[in-house]
Amino acid sequence: MKVKETPGRKIFRVVNVLFLTAISFICLAPILYTVMASFSDPVSLINSRSMLFWPAGEITLSGYELVFGNKSIWKSYGNTIFYVTAGTIVGIFATSVAAYIFSRKYFAPKNFCMLLISFTMLFNGGLIPNYILISRLGLIDSRLVMIIPGAINVFNLIVLRTAFMGIPDSLEESARLDGAGDFCIFFRIIAPLSKATISVVVLFIAVAQWNSWFLPSLYFNDRDLFPLQLILREILIVGNMSLTNASSDVSSQFSIYTLLIQYCTIVVSTLPILCIYPFIQKYFAKGVMIGSIKG
Numbered sequence: 001m002k003v004k005e006t007p008g009r010k011i012f013r014v015v016n017v018l019f020l021t022a023i024s025f026i027c028l029a030p031i032l033y034t035v036m037a038s039f040s041d042p043v044s045l046i047n048s049r050s051m052l053f054w055p056a057g058e059i060t061l062s063g064y065e066l067v068f069g070n071k072s073i074w075k076s077y078g079n080t081i082f083y084v085t086a087g088t089i090v091g092i093f094a095t096s097v098a099a100y101i102f103s104r105k106y107f108a109p110k111n112f113c114m115l116l117i118s119f120t121m122l123f124n125g126g127l128i129p130n131y132i133l134i135s136r137l138g139l140i141d142s143r144l145v146m147i148i149p150g151a152i153n154v155f156n157l158i159v160l161r162t163a164f165m166g167i168p169d170s171l172e173e174s175a176r177l178d179g180a181g182d183f184c185i186f187f188r189i190i191a192p193l194s195k196a197t198i199s200v201v202v203l204f205i206a207v208a209q210w211n212s213w214f215l216p217s218l219y220f221n222d223r224d225l226f227p228l229q230l231i232l233r234e235i236l237i238v239g240n241m242s243l244t245n246a247s248s249d250v251s252s253q254f255s256i257y258t259l260l261i262q263y264c265t266i267v268v269s270t271l272p273i274l275c276i277y278p279f280i281q282k283y284f285a286k287g288v289m290i291g292s293i294k295g
Contacts, residue, residue, distance in 0.1 A: 029051065032052075034263050036052040036055050036056075037052055037259075037260070038063055038064070038260070038264045038266075039059050039060065040055040040056035040057055040260065040263075041055070041056060041058050041060055042062070042256045042259065043256060044056035044058075045259055045263075046259055062260070063261055063263065064264050066261055066264070067264045072223070072226075073228070073231060073265070073268070075224060075226075076227055076228040076231040077228050079226060079227050079228070080228040083143070083146045083147070083209050083227055084206050084209040086147050087150075087151075087205065087209040088205045088206045088209060090147050090151050091150070091205040092198065094151045095151070095152050095153065095157050096191065099161040102114055102161050103161045103164035105169070118158070121155070131218060131219075140219055140221070141222045145219045145220075146212070150215075156201045159201060160194070160198070163194045167189075167193050171189050172185055172190075203277070207273060210228075212227060213233055217230060217233075229269065231265075232269050235261060235262055236266075
């Protein structure tokens with residue numbers, strides 16, 4: 001039976017659609033502008049003062065040719081992929097194992113340990129003591145500095161611990177009666193049942209690793225270890241872009257291509273995350289709700 005809509009409900013639905021459409025446009029407009037600007041003619045782009053719904057001037061790939069012709073981009077891209085892959089694997093394994101330990105009822109000091117760990121979310125040693133610690137550990141100019149020190153994030157640990165605590169104890173008890181140990185219970189029962197939450201935490205860790213630039217700027221002096229975001233920062237803020245494979249005409253008119261190169265670099269640096277996110281999005285709301293409510 002179809003319910004007749006009242007005039008007030010119709011007005012609300014129209015206003016709601018218009019409001020959400022406006023919000024969607026506000027969110028998508030910067031992305032659209034950046035993509036269109038990356039394919040624009042450099043001179044027309046400089047002279048353009050309006051929103052771009054189509055590339056300014058003739059469509060050109062000269063900006064991408066300059067970006068991909070830069071050896072620093074390729075090297076930093078490889079570094080970032082390594083940091084994201086290794087950091088995500090180590091981070092999700094360490095966080096999951098720690099969350100499993102702190103979620104077990106038979107682990108007596110779990111509440112005290114969680115109190116100490118949660119305390120670090122409010123207070124920490126500070127930047128200088130942390131730098132001294134990293135230096136004493138010999139991690140300056142080492143790839144491990146991007147993987148080991150930040151392997152466990154307290155927020156991710158709390159989310160996973162809460163999700164693990166929401167799994168019925170009867171499943172673990174049945175497994176123990178069959179002779180299963182902790183590793184078997186974790187990998188065959190806890191982890192599969194918490195797939196949604198683990199997927200969200202994987203996304204958190206991967207995005208944080210991909211966008212990391214501040215810590216690498218502190219701990220890396222060797223440019224061969226720079227992640228992509230540091231190179232992007234140099235291009236956007238410092239304006240440093242060595243055109244190793246550029247022609248003499250382009251090199252002499254580098255100021256014209258600076259803006260175009262910036263937009264192309266932004267697209268190149270954000271495209272992988274935009275491609276991966278839709279495949280994990282279905283777990284996002286479900287995983288966060290599970291990790292936040294149950295327990």
